[in-house]
Amino acid sequence: MSLEIKLLDLGDIELDSSFLVIARNPGQAVRAPVFGMLILGADPMIVDTGYRNPQIMQRLGMRGIPTPEQGMEKQLAKYGLKLGDVRYLLHTHLHIDHAGTDDLFPANTTVVVNRRELEYSVSGLMGEQYPPEDIKHLVDRLHAKNGLRLLDLEISGDEEIIPGVVCQAAYAHTEGAMNVLVDTAEGRACICGDVIYDINDQLATPMWQVGEMEPAYTGNHGTTKRGEKGGMKRVMSGNRFVLPAHDRPGVLDHGQVIGRLHDSIPGPLIGALPRRKWMPV
Amino acid sequence: MTLRIEILKLGSVEADSSSLVDYRKPAVPVVRPTLAYLILGGAEGPILVDTGFRDPEAIQSTGRKATVAQGEGLEQELARRGLRPADIRYIFHTHLHTSHAGKDDIFPASTTVVMNRRELEVGCGGLGGPSYPARDMKHLLDRLHTPSAAWLLDLHYSGPVELVPGIAAELTGGHTEGSMNLLAETDDGIACICSDVVCDVQAQIVAPRLQLNHREPLISGTTAVSRAREMAAVKKALQSGAWLLPMHDAPARIAPGGVVIGRVAGIHVPGPVTPLESVAMNRPADGSGVPSTSSNLRRE
Numbered sequence: 001m002s003l004e005i006k007l008l009d010l011g012d013i014e015l016d017s018s019f020l021v022i023a024r025n026p027g028q029a030v031r032a033p034v035f036g037m038l039i040l041g042a043d044p045m046i047v048d049t050g051y052r053n054p055q056i057m058q059r060l061g062m063r064g065i066p067t068p069e070q071g072m073e074k075q076l077a078k079y080g081l082k083l084g085d086v087r088y089l090l091h092t093h094l095h096i097d098h099a100g101t102d103d104l105f106p107a108n109t110t111v112v113v114n115r116r117e118l119e120y121s122v123s124g125l126m127g128e129q130y131p132p133e134d135i136k137h138l139v140d141r142l143h144a145k146n147g148l149r150l151l152d153l154e155i156s157g158d159e160e161i162i163p164g165v166v167c168q169a170a171y172a173h174t175e176g177a178m179n180v181l182v183d184t185a186e187g188r189a190c191i192c193g194d195v196i197y198d199i200n201d202q203l204a205t206p207m208w209q210v211g212e213m214e215p216a217y218t219g220n221h222g223t224t225k226r227g228e229k230g231g232m233k234r235v236m237s238g239n240r241f242v243l244p245a246h247d248r249p250g251v252l253d254h255g256q257v258i259g260r261l262h263d264s265i266p267g268p269l270i271g272a273l274p275r276r277k278w279m280p281v
Numbered sequence: 282m283t284l285r286i287e288i289l290k291l292g293s294v295e296a297d298s299s300s301l302v303d304y305r306k307p308a309v310p311v312v313r314p315t316l317a318y319l320i321l322g323g324a325e326g327p328i329l330v331d332t333g334f335r336d337p338e339a340i341q342s343t344g345r346k347a348t349v350a351q352g353e354g355l356e357q358e359l360a361r362r363g364l365r366p367a368d369i370r371y372i373f374h375t376h377l378h379t380s381h382a383g384k385d386d387i388f389p390a391s392t393t394v395v396m397n398r399r400e401l402e403v404g405c406g407g408l409g410g411p412s413y414p415a416r417d418m419k420h421l422l423d424r425l426h427t428p429s430a431a432w433l434l435d436l437h438y439s440g441p442v443e444l445v446p447g448i449a450a451e452l453t454g455g456h457t458e459g460s461m462n463l464l465a466e467t468d469d470g471i472a473c474i475c476s477d478v479v480c481d482v483q484a485q486i487v488a489p490r491l492q493l494n495h496r497e498p499l500i501s502g503t504t505a506v507s508r509a510r511e512m513a514a515v516k517k518a519l520q521s522g523a524w525l526l527p528m529h530d531a532p533a534r535i536a537p538g539g540v541v542i543g544r545v546a547g548i549h550v551p552g553p554v555t556p557l558e559s560v561a562m563n564r565p566a567d568g569s570g571v572p573s574t575s576s577n578l579r580r581e
Contacts, residue, residue, distance in 0.1 A: 119402035122418075124425050124433050132426045135405070136419045142407050143415045150407050 002185040003164050005243065007263040008036035008075040010050030013097065013246075014063040020197040020246070021207055022217040031065065032246040034097050036072070037191050038079060039182055042162050043087035047180050047191050048245060052100035052133060059128040060096065072101045088112050088149075088161060092170070092193025092245065093177040094121045094138070095129045103137045111141055112161060114169065115150040117176025118142070126174065126222050153178055170195050172231020174222045179235060186266040187240025189249075194218065195231050196242065199250040203236065204257040204273055213255060241265050283468035284447050286550040288532070289317040289358040291333030292349040294340055294380060300502040301480045301529075304491065313481075313529040315347075315380045317355060318474055318550075319362070320465055323445050326370030330463055330474050331528060335383030335417065342411045343379055355384050371395055371432075373450070375476035375528060376460040377404040377421070378412050386420045390430040394421065395444060397452070398433040400459025401425070408505060409457070436461055451521075453478055455514025457505045462518060469551035470523025472532075477501060478514045479527045485515065486533075487541050487557060496539070524550050 011034050018026040037047040049072060051057060054064025069075075076082060083105050090112045091099055102111055118138060121130040141147030151159050153169035158181075160166045170177040172195045180191040197218045201207050206216035215232040217225065235242055236255040243249045243265065251259035251269070260271040291314075298309040320328040333355055334340050340347035359366065366388045374382055374396040382404075385394055401421060404413040424430035434442060434450055441451040441464075453460035453476045460476040479485055480501045489499040498519070500511040518525060519539035526532040534543040534554045543554035 115406050115408070119406040122401050122405040122422060122425065123398050124401075124431070125398075128426070132419075132422045136422055139405055139415050139418050139422070142405070143411070148407070 003039055003041035003182050004184060005182055005189055005191070005265040006038040006040065006079060007243075007249070008038050008046070008050075008072065009070050009263070010034045010036050010072060010075065010101075011054065011064055011066040011070045011097075013051075013057055014065055015060075016219075019219045021201045022219045024201060024207055024219070032197070035243075035245050036075070037180075037243060038076070038081075039165060040079070042164070044081055044085055045088040045090060045162070045165065046086050047090045048092055048098040048193070049089065049101040049104075051097040052131065056096060056100065056131060056133075059131065072104060084108070090161070090165075090167065090180050091117065091178075092180065092191060093117050093174045094134065095126070095174070095194065096131050096134070098193065098245065099134045099138070100131075102134065102141075107141075107144060107147060110146055110149050111138065112149045112151065112167070113138070114153050114167070114176045114178045116152075116154060117174060117178070118148075118150065120175045120222070151178070168234075170231050171234065172221065172223055172228050173218070177231075181239070182265075184241070184266055188238065189241035189243055189265050190235050190239040191243045192235045193245050194220070195228075195235055196244045197246050199242065199244065199247050199257060199260070202232070203242075203250065284320050284322045284465045284472075285467065286465060286472055286526070287319045287321065287362070288545070288548040288550070289319055289355065290353045291315045291317055291355050291358070291380075292337075292347055292353050294334070294529075295346040295348075297345075297502075302484045302490075303500045303502050305484065305502065314531075316528050317358070318526060319358075320448065323370075323447065325445055327364060327368060328371045328373060328445070328448070329369050330373045331375055331381040332372060332384035332388075334380040335414065339379055339383055339414055339416075342414070347380075356387070367391065371445070373444070373448075373463050374400065374461075375453070375463065375474060376400050376457045377417065378409070378457070378477070379414055379417070381528065382417045382421070383414070385417070385424070390424070390427050393429055393432050394424055395432040395434065395450070396421075397436050397450070397459040397461045399437060400457060400461070401433065403458050403505070434461065453514050454517055455504060455506055455511040456501070462521060464521060467524070467551050471521065472524040472526055472550050473518055473522035474526040474528075475518040475521075477503070477528055478511065478518055479525065480529045482525070482527065482530050482533045482541060482544070486519065526550060 017024045017028040017030045034050050039045040057064035086109045121135050158168045164183040166181045168179045170179045182189045202216045249261040250257045259269045262270045295312045298305045298311045299307040318330040337347040369392045372394045436452040443449045447466040449464045450461045453462050455478040463474040465472045485499045498515045504511040532545040533541045536542045543556040546553040546555045
């Protein structure tokens, strides 16, 4: 099955640089996009839904900055879709900028989430990153017929949602996060949520790293440092495309970033990072 | 610290016999009380253990029937003692099932609700189905995001912790993944409030039907953990104090070694005890729980 992925531009956030990449220019504000992913080629599916409203980002000391063309409904309209057309809503995780507009979608859109993530969202362990408004809506879905499809990925292994779309435990960022793997005509794409925030500073030229092929940590995770390393390498391994939620997609060749894409997978390259070949001395 | 515990009767639930005691004859309805415990004499103020079901309809959604008789119910039991909800300093939750956390929302945010973090996770994670009602859980989520309205414990990793002088919380190990026992020091020994690992003292511990081995209790019919862990949890509760206080049965007096020797006769712990006729653990006086085949195994 050949599927396509379109980036949904849901809103921007202004936040501290070191939140995205550990120890990167602390005190310096940066602006990052918030992307949802629209999967086309079968009944439409969406991965992540952005923040509830710009003001809610203040709970984390951040600033939500929407532009007029952003937002879930406008972004869906670009592809001739409305909320009720979406069959499945998948969540890489349930942080404040990933599950904020689930309640716009009708009850016949099934929300797919890893059970451990729903559990983790009420644990209090990541504080206001899980707003009660968003999670209470999911608790209502939990008690509504077919409102939720809960996955147990750490125990079951990967689970296929429709042909060509597979959910995989991420083992990084949060305890219940998952990657969504999508088969496209040009190879497998990994929608990785916040396991990777910044492709350039974490993967392409990773900050503070000495070892070969060592990715740099994000500044925000609930698991161990070792878990984060393994989780990032899981994303970099075996996938042609890597799609973070807060950066433009990357093209991978055997785990190395060789290019960038804009808002379509497959789609035209917007940048290339050619590698110098190793040569004997 | 000498603490006193009073038994509050919140109502009754009619459940299937087999849900209370493993392997017991199904399709026989059994009426069990729903209790809460009020711990008095502590330095910080009165403490309530569990708050019962929200209303009989909440119990119906789990396929059972509930009643609240005249004079029963949390508000009535508190009022009888001259207490308003705002007078309660802490609510300690053994766990968060329908008949345990239904009335947290009558207490103000200044009453801190204490629970094991894993239990809140399980309560919102869907594994317990309708046993964790949406309204109860959503109220707890509001508390989670309100300053000091919730106190989360990490008993899996911390081990037992003292919550206030004289009262400790400890992982139950059974019933649900996040259940906790509460251990209160009285002037007549420790009282162990044991979540729902024991629902029926007589049928699970005093005279466990079909159990052959010495000191082998029956586990309840509702457990989310493995049989091995549930069995260990019952035994742990029996070893944890001089009093065993279940949430759906009258408390029991426990002799050293974990043997039930009597049942609490009134509403006070410590308090008057009716001794059991037979105190031989796992061996009812008439031998009725023991299948005849066991004689083949006896060494003559």
